[in-house]
Amino acid sequence: xxxxxxxxxxxxxxxxxxxxxxxxxxxxxxxxxxxxxxxxxxxxxxxxxxxxxxxxxxxxxxxxxxxxxxxxxxxxxxxxxxxxxxxxxxxxxxxxxxxxxxxxxxxxxxxxxxxxxxxxxxxxxxxxxxxxxxxxxxxxxxxxxxxxxxxx
Numbered sequence: 723x724x725x726x727x728x729x730x731x732x733x734x735x736x737x738x739x740x741x742x743x744x745x746x747x748x749x750x751x752x753x754x755x756x757x758x759x760x761x762x763x764x765x766x767x768x769x770x771x772x773x774x775x776x777x778x779x780x781x782x783x784x785x786x787x788x789x790x791x792x793x794x795x796x797x798x799x800x801x802x803x804x805x806x807x808x809x810x811x812x813x814x815x816x817x818x819x820x821x822x823x824x825x826x827x828x829x830x831x832x833x834x835x836x837x838x839x840x841x842x843x844x845x846x847x848x849x850x851x852x853x854x855x856x857x858x859x860x861x862x863x864x865x866x867x868x869x870x871x872x873x874x
Contacts, residue, residue, distance in 0.1 A: 733779075734798075734801060734802055734805060736776075737776045737802070737805050737806075738805045738808075740769065740772035740773055740775075740776050741769075741773055741776065741805055741806065741808050741809055742805070742808055743769075744765060744766075744768060744769030744772050744773075745766060745769030745770055745772070745773050745809075745812070746769075746808050746809060746811055746812050748762050748765050748766055748769070749766060749812050750811055750812065773809065773814075774818075777806075777816075777818075777819045777822055778819075780802075780806075780819070780821075780822050780825075781819045781820075781821045781822050785821035785822060785824075785825050786821055789824075789825065789828060790825070790828075791825075795828075795832075799825070799828075799829050800829060800832065800835075803825075803826055803829040803830075806822070806826065807826070807839070807842065810842070810846045811845065811846060811849065813846075813849060813850060813853065
């Protein structure tokens with residue numbers, strides 16, 4: 723998440739906006755994107771740049787030298803992870819951010835995470851199963867996104 727003058731809450735809010743409204747939601751909720759497909763595609767392309775910057779901050783500024791965002795496990799880890807896992811809804815590939823990947827694995831091992839995120843995990847598995855052999859999804863560098871009807 724982008725640093726916001728040391729304000730973690732502001733950084734998390736910006737990260738949620740980048741991940742959710744600028745990248746993921748325009749791909750899966752038509753009412754949250756632009757009705758114009760070209761504009762929607764521009765929003766998504768812009769969003770992936772913001773997402774990559776946010777993940778770079780997590781990777782390099784928070785997790786490169788420590789296992790948890792604030793040095794020890796806190797509620798911040800759970801809160802930020804809840805934002806980051808939204809990317810799974812579009813089959814986002816985290817391979818460029820190994821510290822983020824490892825951190826998400828640790829966060830997922832917390833008590834009750836699996837119970838609370840059961841629906842999310844089921845939806846992601848359904849999406850993954852539906853698109854494993856589909857040409858409907860394309861890879862663009864590190865991101866995966868749906869082709870719009872006028873791109874197919």
